[in-house]
Amino acid sequence: MDFPKIMETRRSIDYFDPARPVTEHTVKQIVQLAAQTPSAFNLQPWQLLVFRTPEARERLMRVAGKQRKITDAPAVLMVLGDKFGWRMAHPAAEQAWSSFVELGYMNEDLREWYEAETKALFGTEKESTIFAVKNAAMFAMSLMLAAKHYEVDSHPLGGYLHDEVAREFGIPGNFIIVMLIALGHFDKKYRPQPPKWRKSYEEIVLDTL
Ligand SMILES: Cc1cc2nc3c(=O)[nH]c(=O)nc-3n(C[C@H](O)[C@H](O)[C@H](O)COP(=O)(O)O)c2cc1C
Numbered sequence: 001m002d003f004p005k006i007m008e009t010r011r012s013i014d015y016f017d018p019a020r021p022v023t024e025h026t027v028k029q030i031v032q033l034a035a036q037t038p039s040a041f042n043l044q045p046w047q048l049l050v051f052r053t054p055e056a057r058e059r060l061m062r063v064a065g066k067q068r069k070i071t072d073a074p075a076v077l078m079v080l081g082d083k084f085g086w087r088m089a090h091p092a093a094e095q096a097w098s099s100f101v102e103l104g105y106m107n108e109d110l111r112e113w114y115e116a117e118t119k120a121l122f123g124t125e126k127e128s129t130i131f132a133v134k135n136a137a138m139f140a141m142s143l144m145l146a147a148k149h150y151e152v153d154s155h156p157l158g159g160y161l162h163d164e165v166a167r168e169f170g171i172p173g174n175f176i177i178v179m180l181i182a183l184g185h186f187d188k189k190y191r192p193q194p195p196k197w198r199k200s201y202e203e204i205v206l207d208t209l
Helices: 003-009 024-034 054-063 091-102 108-122 125-149 162-169
Strands: 046-051 075-082 153-157 175-184
Touching: 003 125, 024 125, 046 054, 046 125, 054 075, 054 162, 075 125, 091 108, 108 125, 125 153, 125 175, 162 175
Parallel strands: none
Antiparallel strands: 046 075, 075 175, 153 175
């Protein structure tokens, strides 16, 4: 499927076909493709919890707004954004830094600047939260588009109380649960879902300066 078609035909699907699973292999392919998502300083501050068993999805559904799509879909991804993914003590930050140097994007001399800059940009509660959500939300969009590429339908879900879900699954405080993404296949016994209203170019662009 070409890219415009992926964009135009992706829907948040309301009915998942219970007879069509999404294999672990396909989930892996989707995640690996979405891993190409860009991120601030290439820090990739995202992680996933994958809910596959009916028991795990039932438990998630109960605390996540009781939305049936969570139990109807064969797999649900919990997208986590890491507020502290920029700290040098974090393995991903060290890896991002050393790969910048190895690939010639940065010079070893810039390390102090890099550490100071990430701290200045992301070092407060507010900024670290924005950092986590901003980057992980982009990853989430990539997951949905990658899913569509592999002919898997999806549904993003944000209608839950964050701390209730975090408490139920013991999610550490450095993580924001950015959204859930239900994965599966549209149940064709239902009427196809038409594309929804979208803003036009004129409605989106406020001004050209
Ligand atoms: C961050 C986010 C949170 C959402 N949360 C919910 C939700 O909790 N329940 C729900 O039914 N739909 C939810 N949606 C789906 C939106 O309603 C849907 O994306 C929107 O109506 C556009 O429809 P489309 O995705 O089919 O184009 C969410 C979407 C996003 C991006």
